[in-house]
Amino acid sequence: MKRMTWITLFLALSLVTAGAVGAEAPVFKIGVITSLSGGLATGGNVTKQGYEMWAKRVNDAGGIEINGKQYPVKLIYGDAQSEPSQAASAAERLAAQEKIDFALGPYSSGVTLAAAPVLEKYKIPMVTGSAESPLIWREKFKFTFGTIPPVNFTGSSALNVIATLDPPPKRAVVIGSNDAFSKATAETFRDTCEKLKIKVMKYDIVPSGQDLTPYMSAVRAMRPDVIAFGGHDEELIRLVKALRQIHYAPKALLMHYGVTEPAFIEALGKDAEQVYGASVWTPTLKTKGGLIWPDAQSYAADIKAAFGIVPDYTMAACSAAGLAFQAAVMQLGAAPPLDEAQKLALVDVLEKLDIHTFYGPIKFSHEGEFYHANTGLTPLAFRSRVARPLSSVRPTTRRHRRSTP
Amino acid sequence: MELLPQVILDGILIGGIYITIAIGFSLVFGVMHIIDFAVGEWIMLGAFLGYYLNGWTGLDPFALLPVVFVVFFGIGYLIQPAIQRVISGHRGNPLLMGLVFTFGIMLIIRGLGLTIFGFYSRSIPSKLAASSWLFEKGDFFLTVPFVRLAGLAFAVAITLVLHYMLKKTDFGTGVRALAQHKESAGLMGVDSHKTNCIIYGIYVGISAMTGVLVCTIFSMTPMEGGRYTVLAFFVVVLAGMGYLPGVPWAALFLGLIQSIFIVYLSASYTLLAVFVVLYIILLISPKGLFGRGW
């Protein structure tokens, strides 16, 4: 009953307030849908800082130049509260009430999957700097693009490196936390292991927030060479601590997300060693960019000055998402506010986009399972603590070729 | 290999952590009939105080426990009158009022926590965390992580101290009288106001110490309090609401279920199993495993 009242009133009020927003000075109104509260707030905040950094630099320079005139950007936030339903509501509000020209996307796949159809409904293009789940791209949203390649594109790279260790690992245990992203990561790890002829002795998807110590005791009895884990940041920290507490170190511990994150290294200190991960960007990467930042180092310095932290790949990808929009809209030459035809045209420009940024190349795939994901990048494999790329490995080239014919 | 001893041990060690999470919560419910939604937030705040103290002094987290307790005892003591106001007087449904009020407190603490501590996970280093005993004999092996053992020892110590306090001291007699009958306890000279403040202070103090423990064994973010609120709730319901002696057994029971399930049955179904078991036990015996709840 109460929930029902709440939803009705929400609906009624959103219809009432829809007409209230009037004309303002010509700026690009950009909706940012991300989780600023809830369980994913850590990652959400990373995306927020990335988007903010881009907007700040654009506005410091006077705005985006369209036909000789400069138009500033205005970021309008919608808190997804780490819940897909809230993300959809936020997207609905930004689209219907705030009449945004463009959207910058959420952190985490579930939230993106909820927000994307809503934006699709209102024909608003979105570039997201996070959300690495393959599911998003399988849905083939016309209006959704992403600067980070999906985990099935990147995740295998670290395993490829581990496979070259001497002696080569033979047996692996793969675990995933039960959320959309982590499960996809675990699936990728499992499939890649099989491809590399590493035997998967145990594969489990566990409910998030579990104490995995007893599980690890059981795993220890199997003595695998590799433990691969898909999960979010604090789960990774807990897993490493659990292994430490039971005094067990496999040859390689593989995690996809977060190993390059400063928080991970700070929280674990020495224990973060021996953890392998994959990433697409680090501040030490050699890149050459045209817009705003000339290279990765200058970007990192900017972030350090603004927030006092070292940026990770998600933050960089988010700033790069802003750059993608900037480049596309400049090519299009459309001044705000964008009408529906211009938004459609913007999608076409984005599809053809091929630019180089501090983050690396941005080139969205047109078809296949990586539809609209950025496949211009080269994933890197890392060993944590030093967070220095071990080597650059092309992902399974066959797949890569299929996606970009 | 023979896993069972290890699985049981792990279950007991998890249970030890659950004891400390739930025992203060149960005490406060038993004495004041408050379901404190903010229990997880006290745990979170304690964890962060421990984290910063550890950073400044470099002392081992276990050595910091008394300091954390004293600080949060004070905070609890000062906050209690507001809660008392909410649950007393001519108000409808004090239980629900207390629940909603502490829900508000929870939001405030969480908001402040996020503002002050930021979003990242923290964890407190401890020398104990890096060592363990290892017995190995043929197929049989058993690892005892020091830090978790210390956690269990702490839980047992807290339980014994509370037991002693309630059963053997004059203060404890007053508390028990108060829990059973507020008015007549007052007539017999128990200062209910002060007693409630002290009990609430003890509860907040224990919860904060639990935070330090959790942050040493696992990690903590300002968003995570809610998880511990749920755990505290479940343990207390299993034990029987407000039935303090049931808490350790319920906590160990929960720990063992989790540990055995995740290893022997299905890792995916662990949480489902926990909720179903809770539901079934509630149906069979609403007053907890021992039928002694409120």
Place this chain on the structure above:
Amino acid sequence: MFFGVGAYTTAILMKLGGWAFILTVPLGGLFAGILAFFVGLPTLRLKGSYFAIGTWALALALQQLALILDITGGPDGMRLPPYLNPSYFYYWMLGVVGGTFALYWILLEWAPFGLKVRAIREDQDGAMALGINPTRVKVQSFVLSAVPVGLLGSIYAYWITFIDPLSAFGDILTDQAVVMAVVGGLGTLIGPAIGAVIVFTFKTLFWAYLSDYQVLYLIILGVAIALTVLFLPNGLWGTFINYRDSSRGMRTQSVSRPRIDASEHSDEQEKGAPEHG
């Protein structure tokens, strides 16, 4: 819990069964009702807070189940084809809510059912002596309250176009509802609605003008809840009613007067419960 059942009914039937939306909505309500019946039968034997905890545990179990099963898409959730017409859903919701209010009004104010419910709420033993079967009436009310929620879950799934275990079985809405109920006054039909308006307006204004200080929102909401409970224990609406009544004097009260003080009696029952149990 019933919200999620409705939502998943529609999602599964539309996506895997290829059903039309209109057909799935009544089924969403129906399944919610059936579940309420089978859950209510054993669970409603539990008293007060134990009942709440029992249903909570069950809702969490259902959430876990939705996370594990394949048919629900697990943690990935389910996506439905978007339907671009907000007013369509608006009328659906209005219809369901209006219909529910009308049905409840008739049942509670005019039909014998309402009197039976009130009798049980006030004195269960007394009601039994008058031939009222409390378990039956409770299960009936439980089913009655579950059906509209299931219907709304169905509509919600298609409106939002994406559901997953967290959104369908999460408790964020429930928390808000509790909050609103108390801000707006407990045990009345109008109280929760007023609470909802206030919380929603506050939230919208906050997002519009202070979007950079999202965390502050938590704090302000928390402070608002705490202060309301401290100083307006009957909620805003309840306080208003009390004020109106006291300024009118203690005149004869009309039959349909909203019962603000219901909670006091239920409190007495709670205290008395162990003696009967």
Place this chain on the structure above:
Amino acid sequence: MAETILKVQDVVKTFGGLHAVNRVTFDLAEGEVMGLIGPNGAGKTTLFNVISGYYPPTQGRIHFKGQDVSGVPPYKLAAIGIGRTFQVVKPFPGLSVLENVIIAGLCRYGTRRASEKHAWKILDFTGLADQADKSAANLTLAGRKRLEISKALALEPSLLLLDEVVAGLNPTEADKTIELILKIKGFGISILIVEHIMRVIMNLSDRVVVLNFGQQIALGKPADVARDPMVIQAYFGEDAA
């Protein structure tokens, strides 16, 4: 003699080790008024609760109109014609007097409208009609006791269990209530009545059952029972015997 309506056979009710009711046996004929007396704690209310279905008997059987009703829940008994009042009155305080009675009538008359018509008749009969719109919480003690009777009557019972409906009233009110009970008896409704005030029991009852510490110590005509030495001992102690 008329047919037996209630048959209580060897009924035992224990709580833990305590025998609240121990081997009580009696019959109640149609139209008969039976008094149930005994000192405080004798088990009268417990016996009432067993007969009206609130507690299942630990041992023994209860037959109502020839049907075994041991352990049948109260709401079913109410439906087949056992009405009862409570010693601690149980009105629904938030509802009006009229609504209180309507609820009871619903059991016989399915619709609210028919039940309301019936309720007015009952209220006229019990003299509460002028207070029908009052909230039940605002009635005097006498009014509330009368409301208890009204509710039980609205069930159109063939057996009425009255638990101290006179106790606590002033003499005028008490006389009015006794008069009311006699009128009810006049309809041919069987009544089992618990009362402390001997005058009431002696005036009303055809027969009396006496309980002491759960045991049935006497059964018979009021005048005979009053002379029974065991009864006198139970009421006045050892010295009086």
